[in-house]
Amino acid sequence: MNDTPLWTPDERRIANTVMREFADFAQQRTGRSFANFQQLHQWSVTELEQFWDAIWDYFEVVGHKGDTLLTDAHKMPGARFFPEAKLNFAQNMLRTMGGDVAMIFRGEDKLRTETSWDELHALVSQLQQAMRAQGVKAGDRIAAMTPNTPETIACMLAASSIGAIWSSCSPDFGEKGVMDRFGQIEPVMFIACDGYWYNGKRIDVLDKTCAISDQLSSTMTLVLPYLSRCGEVVEMPQRGDIIGLQDFIAPYEAKPVTFEQLAFEHPLYIMFSSGTTGVPKCIVHCAGGVLLQHLKEHRIHNGCRPGERVFYFTTCGWMMWNWLASGLAAGLTLMLYDGSPFAPDNKVIFDYAEQDRFNFFGTSAKFIDAVRNQGQRPIDTHDLSSVHTIGSTGSPLAPENFRFVYDGISSDLHLASVSGGTDIIGCFVGAVPWEPVYVGEIQGAVLGMAVDVWDDGGNPVRQEKGELVCHKPFPTMPIEFWNDPDGSKYHDAYFARFDNVWCHGDFAEWTQNGGMIIHGRSDATLNPGGVRIGTAEIYNQVEQMPQIEEALCIGQSWQSDTRVVLFVRLAEGVQLDADLEKSIRSKIRSGASPRHVPAVIVPVADIPRTKSGKITELAVRDIVHGREIKNREALANPEALELFADIPALQS
Secondary structure: OOOOOOEOOOHHHHHOOHHHHHHHHHHHHHOOOOOOHHHHHHHHHHOHHHHHHHHHHHOOOOEEOOOOOEEOOOOOOOOEEOOOOEEOHHHHHOOOOOOOEEEEEEEOOOEEEEEEHHHHHHHHHHHHHHHHHOOOOOOOEEEEEOOOOHHHHHHHHHHHHHOOEEEEEOOOOOHHHHHHHHHHHOOOEEEEEOOEEEOOEEEOOHHHHHHHHHHOOOOEEEEEOOOHHHOOOOOOOOOOOEEEHHHHHOOOOOOOOOOOOEEOOOEEEEEEOOOOOOOOOEEEEEHHHHHHHHHHHHHHHOOOOOOOEEEEOOOOOOHHHHHHHHHHHHOOEEEEEEOOOOOOOOOHHHHHHHHOOOOEEEEEHHHHHHHHHOOOOHHHHOOOOOOOEEEEEOOOOOHHHHHHHHHHHOOOOEEEEOEEEOOOOEEEEEOOOOOOEOOOOEOEEOOOOOEEEEOOOOOEOOOOOEEEEEOOOOOOOOOEEOOOOOOHHHHHHHOOOOOOOEEEEEEEEEOOOOOEEEEEEOOOOEOHHHOOEOHHHHHHHHOOOOOEEEEEEEEEEEOOEEEEEEEEEEOOOOOOOHHHHHHHHHHHHHHOOHHHOOOEEEEOOOOOEEOOOOEOHHHHHHHHOOOOOOOHHHEOOHHHHHHHOOOHHHOO
């Protein structure tokens, strides 16, 4: 354990933080003194009503709060925050007006646009009117397979202004992957794009869009321009149920946006689990919870102030897109990017940061690792003096990459390694601008989140690995899973391990410095390159192939990341040659997404399973990593485990 911090904020910097301003605000309301972060955090989790009430008032949330702040505070699930409140998410997102820039977009080197606040208001107004004309109403679902463009943001805001529920994925998902998600939620409108760019290559998706549109219950498919805005010729399908953006909004003049006043718990987003044990679970998040949680994280923890420029490298299939979009509620300028982070060259993101003066620079741990491995040193080549915070999430940031941020990117900034997830659409642990940054450690639990690490017996542990838990309610607990009428899927996902306590599925450890180390997922979810994916989505593809009898997939820790390893039991007489490997990868790429493609494919004679017939990914993962297998007695064929030990292909 390294006791020497990489970075320590001085007293002047601490005094000028938004966190200090919020602490002073809370002190005036409560009469309590908050001399350090530990005191502030302790108050935030012991006095939940006071804390979240202070968050609402400090950020001057637009809406009616009501008199009741929290009911059933000791129930997880079951607690309800602000049960009498009325608000609209989009109204809070669109509080800023005028000619200042709301969003800047870059699509590799193909397109750059700026959108002012007034232009954003106008587009949202036209979209809202057009959606209403199509009969969209509160509670309807709108599903989007789109790139990270300003038009996508505007569509989401128009939907939420009405009270429709937004759900999105990125356009690189295969048809089956899209239908596994959107087919469950029956959207009234499907939004796609005319194509996109990746690594300099034009990717057409209109054929896939038509195929998906044919299978969905939506009455209209809206196509957003991207390739056409780059001067490319795009042949739109000649179908009455598919319409381009300009034709969709042309009948409507911009006017003030109207906002439906809805309950705090009104559904805002449907997010999707990784699909480890079947089709992805549909996680429903509420408008009020997302608003308060993201305001807290953008402003208090990440230190962003109105007018600053916030960037996160993300697609619309990752919760960080939803998180980034919420920067509008904080008055921030969104810096949007779509495409490869290394096209047209490996400096494109740092060029963007320098030229457009990022203040908050968010990315994945894998990106930082790749930059280091490429031998880049942006500290020598780019002026990043505007950046006060670098955010990293998606997977644990390796210790050498903590050092690299300060040695190779910028020596004077706040490195904010954070961890949370789609399940809570936010962070459990993350940036603490009053605290030092230590190698390999997330700084601490975020405000309002009663986070701890427990052993298997439910006892808190320090400087030992255990389960990451949260033992008090918070506003971004999902309000439900879609198509889960009795709540059993929701309960089993988070509350089955410890009664009335959220168990997140992360293997974690408190450090002697008061920070946290995330050692990876404690379940079977894969996490290559910081993107959570599920094994079931891979099985759904390869097990359609006649050459494959059965498959098992794990994530193998490899070079400061996780790589996907696919084991296949082949049909009789079939050999795993180069052509079959190519076919397997092509099938997974087209049917799921490029991120699901395994790094290594290994043939095996048998696959271990439980006595109830389920394949056992966790036991295989443990034996591949050389860990003790504790539950051999639960297996019907424990001898099969030996087939996975010391495989040469997994050592290189």
